[in-house]
Amino acid sequence: MTHDTNDSPGLFDKFLSENRIFRDREVLRHSYRPHILPHRKPQIDQIAAILAPALQTETPSNILIYGKTGTGKTASVRYVGTELESVSARRGTICRVIHLNCEVIDTQYRVLAQISKMILGEEDPSSDKTRIHIPMTGWPTDQVYSELKNQIDTSTGVFIIILDEIDKLVKKSGDDTLYNLTRINTDLSRSKVSIIGISNDLGFKTFLDPRVLSSLSEEELVFPPYNAPQLCDILQQRAAIGFAEDALDDEVIPLCAALAAQEHGDARRALDLLRISGELADRGNGSKVTIEHVKKAQAKIETDSMVECIKTLPTQSKIVLYCMLLLHRAGQRIFISGDVTRIYKELTPFLEIDVLTARRISDLISELNMLGVINTRLVNRGRHGRTKEMWFDTSTEKIWEVIMEESDGRLAQVDEQIVIQIMR
Numbered sequence: 001m002t003h004d005t006n007d008s009p010g011l012f013d014k015f016l017s018e019n020r021i022f023r024d025r026e027v028l029r030h031s032y033r034p035h036i037l038p039h040r041k042p043q044i045d046q047i048a049a050i051l052a053p054a055l056q057t058e059t060p061s062n063i064l065i066y067g068k069t070g071t072g073k074t075a076s077v078r079y080v081g082t083e084l085e086s087v088s089a090r091r092g093t094i095c096r097v098i099h100l101n102c103e104v105i106d107t108q109y110r111v112l113a114q115i116s117k118m119i120l121g122e123e124d125p126s127s128d129k130t131r132i133h134i135p136m137t138g139w140p141t142d143q144v145y146s147e148l149k150n151q152i153d154t155s156t157g158v159f160i161i162i163l164d165e166i167d168k169l170v171k172k173s174g175d176d177t178l179y180n181l182t183r184i185n186t187d188l189s190r191s192k193v194s195i196i197g198i199s200n201d202l203g204f205k206t207f208l209d210p211r212v213l214s215s216l217s218e219e220e221l222v223f224p225p226y227n228a229p230q231l232c233d234i235l236q237q238r239a240a241i242g243f244a245e246d247a248l249d250d251e252v253i254p255l256c257a258a259l260a261a262q263e264h265g266d267a268r269r270a271l272d273l274l275r276i277s278g279e280l281a282d283r284g285n286g287s288k289v290t291i292e293h294v295k296k297a298q299a300k301i302e303t304d305s306m307v308e309c310i311k312t313l314p315t316q317s318k319i320v321l322y323c324m325l326l327l328h329r330a331g332q333r334i335f336i337s338g339d340v341t342r343i344y345k346e347l348t349p350f351l352e353i354d355v356l357t358a359r360r361i362s363d364l365i366s367e368l369n370m371l372g373v374i375n376t377r378l379v380n381r382g383r384h385g386r387t388k389e390m391w392f393d394t395s396t397e398k399i400w401e402v403i404m405e406e407s408d409g410r411l412a413q414v415d416e417q418i419v420i421q422i423m424r
């Protein structure tokens, strides 16, 4: 075999030729921030009305925002935040918006330290000896809080702190951070803090102490899911900048919108579908995106999310899934819990793991069903009572690959002879 080493002419050439599909692919990514957000005017106006007092150096009410994923919560809040900062700069007042993603910054220490870091910004630590830069680890949390409070007391202006995915913070570290932050403003503070919490978990409130909840949710907003025509408008707007002229068949955007609306009106999913459809057409060297590309993109997204889900399963669930895969590979398209339990019990001596009861295995099967990895239905078997039948909806090849890679090699090492014996 020959390898072109240094210069491989042509390796990227075909990808670099003038793109017939995309004009600006970045516009189709989640990170792109559009200047106009169709169908979110009422929510944007409402947030602006609540935050407007900040322009007169008054403290705006705290806001709690709910809505399913991809309903434009972050995009709308960021949009209002950017406007607020620029209007306040023009008016000579100070409003600063601090955006934290609590999926990443999920402990009280890190939240407080990050807010402080953003308040001090580029400030030279030696310029004001009374304000100390908080290290990202190492201090007692009380000290972090009192230093942040000191910084707020000695700063000027209004700080709007956006805690995006606030439910992740509360689930990981409790509601102490919120309790402390909602009490940081005092009459003596020169600057004011107001909080916007964003969550896509509608049940999140139940995790909060009533006192924290009432301070945090002085105002509450719910972002409804988008319907298909609304998603069409959102996609049209992005496609006009992101795709080359005439690159999309007429049915493409309505199909992406309809599929995403069926899910739960998620603009992120709609954008993913459109971008991936474009990428498939692009890689196939086509000059048009068609509904076939959309269908393939939909299948790809589903497989990718299933793979991610399987990777995070606990070991015992992976083993139960492995038993089902063995049955499927042995030609059984529909199997019952009894079959799975039997294979599981015969297999476990070779795996050095705790052996679960049939009841527990049945629970894991139900979980796999809920996650959409398998399908199940209860059937009546006369005097044998009711039993659970199950089957795979999609091709199992990818699931098999992931299970083989992901079980620390344990399942890949199960001797084929043993499997043959068990499956007999």
Ligand SMILES: Nc1ncnc2c1ncn2[C@@H]1O[C@H](COP(=O)(O)OP(=O)(O)OP(=O)(O)O)[C@@H](O)[C@H]1O
Binding pocket: 029, 030, 031, 032, 033, 034, 036, 037, 038, 039, 040, 067, 068, 069, 070, 071, 072, 073, 074, 075, 076, 199, 200, 234, 267, 268, 271
């Ligand atoms: N009305 C809209 N107009 C244009 N783009 C939108 C609109 N709503 C959402 N989007 C786009 O959809 C994507 C997801 O939006 P966003 O992150 O705001 O959703 P979210 O509700 O905060 O979701 P999550 O709860 O999962 O974080 C972003 O790329 C955003 O630009």
